Amino acid sequence: MKKATAFSQNNMNDFLIKIGGEAGLGIMTTGLALGKYFARQGYEVFGYVEYPSLIRGGHNTYEVRVSTEKIHSSKWKVDFLICLNRETFEKHKGRLAKGAVVFYDPEEFEVKENFAKVEVPVKNFLKEGGDSILFSNSIYLGAVIGYLGGDLEDVKKLLVDFFEKKGKEVVEKNFEYAKRGFKVGSSKFEILNSKQILNPKSEILNKSGGKLVMTGNEGFSLSAVAADCRFYAAYPMTPSSSVLSTLAAWQKDTGMIVRHAEDEIGVINEALGASFAGVRSAVGTSGGGFALMVETLSYAGVAEIPIVVLLAQRPGPATGMPTWTEQGDLLFAINAGHGEFMKIVLAPGDIEEMLELVPEAFNLADIYQTPVIVISDKFLSESFISVEKTKVEKILDSIEIDRGKLITADQVKDKYLRYKVTEDGISPRLLPGEPGYFYQANSYEHLEDSHTTEEAAPRVEQVNKRNRKIETYLQNHFRLPKVYGDLKKAKYVVVGWGSTKGPALDALEKLDNFAYVHFTHIWPLDREKVKKLLEPAKDKLVLLENNSFGQFGSIIEGLGFSFVKKILKYDGRPFYAEEIVESLKSLL
Amino acid sequence: MSSIQEFSGYTPTWCPGCGDWSIGVAIKSAFVQLGFNPSSVFVVFGIGCSGNMNDFLNAYAMHALHGRGIANAIGIKLANHKFPVVCVLGDGDCYGEGGNHFVHACRGNFDITVIVHDNRVYGLTTGQVSPTSEKGKKSKSTPQGIIEEPFKALEVAIVQGASFVAQGFAGDVPHLISLIKQAVEHKGFSLLNVLQPCVTFDKVNTYNYYRERVFKLKEDFPTPDKKKAIELVLRSREEERYPLGVIYKVSRPTYSEQLPQLEKKTLVERERIGNLSRLLEVFE
Ligand SMILES: Cc1ncc(C[n+]2csc(CCOP(=O)(O)OP(=O)(O)O)c2C)c(N)n1
Ligand code: SF4
Numbered sequence: 001m002k003k004a005t006a007f008s009q010n011n012m013n014d015f016l017i018k019i020g021g022e023a024g025l026g027i028m029t030t031g032l033a034l035g036k037y038f039a040r041q042g043y044e045v046f047g048y049v050e051y052p053s054l055i056r057g058g059h060n061t062y063e064v065r066v067s068t069e070k071i072h073s074s075k076w077k078v079d080f081l082i083c084l085n086r087e088t089f090e091k092h093k094g095r096l097a098k099g100a101v102v103f104y105d106p107e108e109f110e111v112k113e114n115f116a117k118v119e120v121p122v123k124n125f126l127k128e129g130g131d132s133i134l135f136s137n138s139i140y141l142g143a144v145i146g147y148l149g150g151d152l153e154d155v156k157k158l159l160v161d162f163f164e165k166k167g168k169e170v171v172e173k174n175f176e177y178a179k180r181g182f183k184v185g186s187s188k189f190e191i192l193n194s195k196q197i198l199n200p201k202s203e204i205l206n207k208s209g210g211k212l213v214m215t216g217n218e219g220f221s222l223s224a225v226a227a228d229c230r231f232y233a234a235y236p237m238t239p240s241s242s243v244l245s246t247l248a249a250w251q252k253d254t255g256m257i258v259r260h261a262e263d264e265i266g267v268i269n270e271a272l273g274a275s276f277a278g279v280r281s282a283v284g285t286s287g288g289g290f291a292l293m294v295e296t297l298s299y300a301g302v303a304e305i306p307i308v309v310l311l312a313q314r315p316g317p318a319t320g321m322p323t324w325t326e327q328g329d330l331l332f333a334i335n336a337g338h339g340e341f342m343k344i345v346l347a348p349g350d351i352e353e354m355l356e357l358v359p360e361a362f363n364l365a366d367i368y369q370t371p372v373i374v375i376s377d378k379f380l381s382e383s384f385i386s387v388e389k390t391k392v393e394k395i396l397d398s399i400e401i402d403r404g405k406l407i408t409a410d411q412v413k414d415k416y417l418r419y420k421v422t423e424d425g426i427s428p429r430l431l432p433g434e435p436g437y438f439y440q441a442n443s444y445e446h447l448e449d450s451h452t453t454e455e456a457a458p459r460v461e462q463v464n465k466r467n468r469k470i471e472t473y474l475q476n477h478f479r480l481p482k483v484y485g486d487l488k489k490a491k492y493v494v495v496g497w498g499s500t501k502g503p504a505l506d507a508l509e510k511l512d513n514f515a516y517v518h519f520t521h522i523w524p525l526d527r528e529k530v531k532k533l534l535e536p537a538k539d540k541l542v543l544l545e546n547n548s549f550g551q552f553g554s555i556i557e558g559l560g561f562s563f564v565k566k567i568l569k570y571d572g573r574p575f576y577a578e579e580i581v582e583s584l585k586s587l588l
Numbered sequence: 589m590s591s592i593q594e595f596s597g598y599t600p601t602w603c604p605g606c607g608d609w610s611i612g613v614a615i616k617s618a619f620v621q622l623g624f625n626p627s628s629v630f631v632v633f634g635i636g637c638s639g640n641m642n643d644f645l646n647a648y649a650m651h652a653l654h655g656r657g658i659a660n661a662i663g664i665k666l667a668n669h670k671f672p673v674v675c676v677l678g679d680g681d682c683y684g685e686g687g688n689h690f691v692h693a694c695r696g697n698f699d700i701t702v703i704v705h706d707n708r709v710y711g712l713t714t715g716q717v718s719p720t721s722e723k724g725k726k727s728k729s730t731p732q733g734i735i736e737e738p739f740k741a742l743e744v745a746i747v748q749g750a751s752f753v754a755q756g757f758a759g760d761v762p763h764l765i766s767l768i769k770q771a772v773e774h775k776g777f778s779l780l781n782v783l784q785p786c787v788t789f790d791k792v793n794t795y796n797y798y799r800e801r802v803f804k805l806k807e808d809f810p811t812p813d814k815k816k817a818i819e820l821v822l823r824s825r826e827e828e829r830y831p832l833g834v835i836y837k838v839s840r841p842t843y844s845e846q847l848p849q850l851e852k853k854t855l856v857e858r859e860r861i862g863n864l865s866r867l868l869e870v871f872e
Binding site: 211213250266275393431432436442443 | 598650659660666692847858
């Protein structure tokens, strides 16, 4: 490890930069720019953004954790705090690590406390240049990278990538300001420490190869394209909206049709129409929009039309806290839709699981001809993380499209029956348009040939047929949770699902003798298999959930287990590994 | 050429004398005359007496949720724009429950045909008022008479951007056949509002009521002039008369025509996208 001076307590192999300021001042851009800067230097990065549900005037922050080792979430202690305003400092001084460095403009406010400081004369610079405060973020970007002994040329490349579309002049201007900040930062760096603080680029890059920086929503978008999704519809709703904008921006390259429809009911019904006609289709939304889609999920269930739904959760009820995070819609998702029908719920916990589970969701929707919900949340959907490019390529290359029992006219024997009663519950699906045939996707109960019925016997036959798909799924596609650690030896076993995976894994590294069970295939659940798996840990289960009811916990309790502790958080914020560690240690 | 027989499914269960019978016959006849067969046309049925045609008319079909048929039809059209897509909806279904989809589908000028059975009641739920009921109409749900003004579907469609707006009458099948054919052949969003007596729950808007008040449009119509079209409709309403024919028609690019994605092939025919490396660059 390199020696650092003024902030020798800081572990320069693993540090957190946090930038905060008024909404509208480019905090988002700077956060992502910092993430990309360090990822390009070969570091692992994780970025978490907080912003209120308004465009101007609120407080935005981005925290970017940088590490030489694999990381799964952010960390609590801030090592470098960039304060575009006083509020940032006041809100975060309690989170500053020992030896933390505060970047600020003394003209903006004063820092009386005894922290290491980098005073950046932002206002002065802007006055000299006659420019608006919109360039402050570039000054600070330069300052922090300069302070850490970073590379100005790499900063320039970054700014080109970010601002190229806005024109050469915008790039130049941002770079000029970044350069001035860089000078301030690097002069401090030289005074404090003549050696390189950051690990040399080549060293880490050789170790890990090129990296990509991606949010959960971008992962969804990418893998949806890779899975041959050709129709995506949505109505903007945080935190799902960036899927809509990402896929819409890619339309020219992908040929996908991306629809911003009039409301979420229109959204899912358009997607269902497209799916009926034969193209893989998906929709994305958050709780409120999902609620509007629920009747149509039920239609997809009875008419047996494949559909993939991204449900990116935010805290409810109702409009709730639109830009914050929660896992409060799990039971709603599982139970969504009137009547009884098969529905699959998959919960990715990180970017890699997102890339893997989304194509699986499209396959399962086709195989079982039923809705598949991919449940995410703001924390997973909008946080970015570095991931090796080769790994992403490998996942994407290995995607196999399985359209289930999709048949062509020449495979039809005798008469074609859209809802043919079969042993596995799945009826062969002929795409509409085949000459010589016709059938309906009927929202009423129907006969095998798809005509409406209200007779008792065929009703029971069709219900049983549809229900048999659940059994078929459990036998063929259900996957048990991933187990980290040793369930038998562990003192306690944490049970979780979805985005709590990152903080849980980071917490586990700090603890001896704990294990973690991470569920991805949430519903339907193979009760017997899960029971068997958890049995050895039955007296030491701890529940970890980002909600107040312990929703997934209630499913596990339904299997006859109980928890010695429930770690629940529902303040709109994600878990930090540190708080999980503290909570678990209190058990010992 | 196909035959009416080929399009005929179950025997309809509509009340004897219901206007739905003639609309059903007119749709089948129009399809035959257009050279369609049950495999070459997609039909979306709403929920209502009208939507029950799903079992009486053979076609590749979605029997949608109440109100949502237009959205399904848009999805079908975008996925496979080479097939004609026709919606068979009730006035409650299309203008009430599905009003938002209707209004916005007009804007998009999606190349679909929406045939509305305008019987001014909710037939299937036994006769409550519908959005097109005349003010003051008493029904099970409005024993004191409905307070709202009727929904002005024709005017709304014209204003919202539908490129073909017509009205037919279940009591004039030959004319209706011709209107259905024109509506389906029109490129863009076509609304065909069909005056349909509900003989069971509406004793006011009967065949005779309409026969005394309908009139066929003359040489000036269809017009591409929105003002003129709306004036005609408004004047007719004031006089309690009902124009029959194509009221408004304009040539405007359809939604699909404006999608470069669909220039060469339909969405369903297209090959799977192969190389994703260009997309990955964004994340470097
Ligand atoms: C969401 C929903 N709400 C209510 C109903 C009950 N419902 C069935 S048909 C109908 C109204 C039918 O009226 P209209 O659309 O005018 O068709 P008509 O029967 O008159 O042809 C209603 C309210 C339903 N099926 N779904
Ligand atoms: S209730 Fe009215 S609309 Fe329904 S079938 Fe009978 S007459 Fe026709």
